[in-house]
Amino acid sequence: MQHLSVCEKDGQRVLNTSQLAESFGTDTKIINRNFQRNSERYVQGKHYFALTGEELKTYKGSRQIDDNLKFTSVLYLWTEKGAWLHAKSLNTDLAWDAYEKLVDEYYHVKSNVVPLSKDQALVTVLRTTADLVEGHESIVKEQAELKQLINNVNHKVEEQITLDSGEQRRLQKGIASKVYDLCDDPQIRPRFFRELHREIKDRFGVASYKDLKRRELQTALRYIENWIPKKVS
Template sequence: MNLPQIVEVKGIRVLTTRQIAEAYEVKEIQIHQNFKNNRVRFVEGKHYISLTGDELKEVKKHLEKIEVVKNRTSHLYLWTEKGALLHAKSLNTDKAWQVYDYLVDFYFRVKEKEPEIPEKKEVVPAQVKTEPVKRRVAIPYMEEPVFIFKNLLALAEDQDVVLKIKDIPGYDSMLKGKRIAVHKNQMFEKVVYEMAYELAHYFVHYNAGNIINSPLAKDYNEQAERAAFMMIRMLDIKAKQK
């Protein structure tokens, strides 16, 4: 599950009809039909942005690489976070709800979350990274990745561990003290795995000192990988038993 290419209009992060249809794994006509059938519930400026005229012409230039907008299109609807929620409610499928949660956390609200974390909680790429991005692992299969993510997040919060999704070039994730950073623009399942991996390091190697330069670094990383796999599988099984 990859993040959609970012579209921002009037300072608001939105999704095109094609993007939201692809994310929810439905046809575009179903999104159009949802809008038509529930028109009274959709409020312009809250659930969608309507573009015409010169505004539409300007936006079309930036949408060329995202979706093909017919040259004769005179009206374009772009969906906000709340609009995506209404479409998820209308479709009411497990996939739509899972993807909606993912979009909220990693697409719509990324910009909002940046200033909320105090400067002292910034995770800075330094010599404290538990493992470079070159690490190659097989991501465990997940039937309920959103459920797993929420439980890992609850575990982190219980330990006062701060999680931040941010741009950390050259790294998939990193751990420093009680702060975990996971690189954004990764598949959601990869984000979940990296979070489990760093939490495993946090719990298992809390007293191992500088594990980066340790002669046992490879063993430490393999232990974290196995522990992450175990946490993910255990939570996935729990999700299926609900």
């Protein structure tokens, strides 16, 4: 994917129409036509921002923009959800692949902070708790409070743990098994794989199946087992 100049609006990353079209391997006319044909589905502030007047003038003056945008009277900036609607309208392998890369490499900024391991988190809480309980009247009361804090940390840490490599392979095997059970045609199987991967990400609200929480694994496996592909018209 080409390097994209970062642009933000109201605290979230956005792309202009030219950038979105280039990423999806199409042109701005197609993007604009899709928008016009399905305008009732697009919500301003959620799927896009339309800059006009002074706001557009300020935007143009704050950054270097393409020559073809210098004289436009309305500039559309597309959010991640807006890009998803355009990918759905285009419905090509290239568009879907580009959308996934946009989510991973542009719209979502990954933090450089390394999360604590479970043991590290417990040690940190224990040290903090030692300061908090100092001076309490009863050792028994201190121990009870400390135990409760540790239990709370255990619960919060378990809630955020994602799939390890073995669990990821287990999910992949479940997906492959389902697709091969449903389809003997090697020409159709890739579509089933893409469709099932997209539905898993939509169902569990993740950018990749690797981001599934460990506590969601069994639910995801049952979802895959009962999955039925969309009919091809």
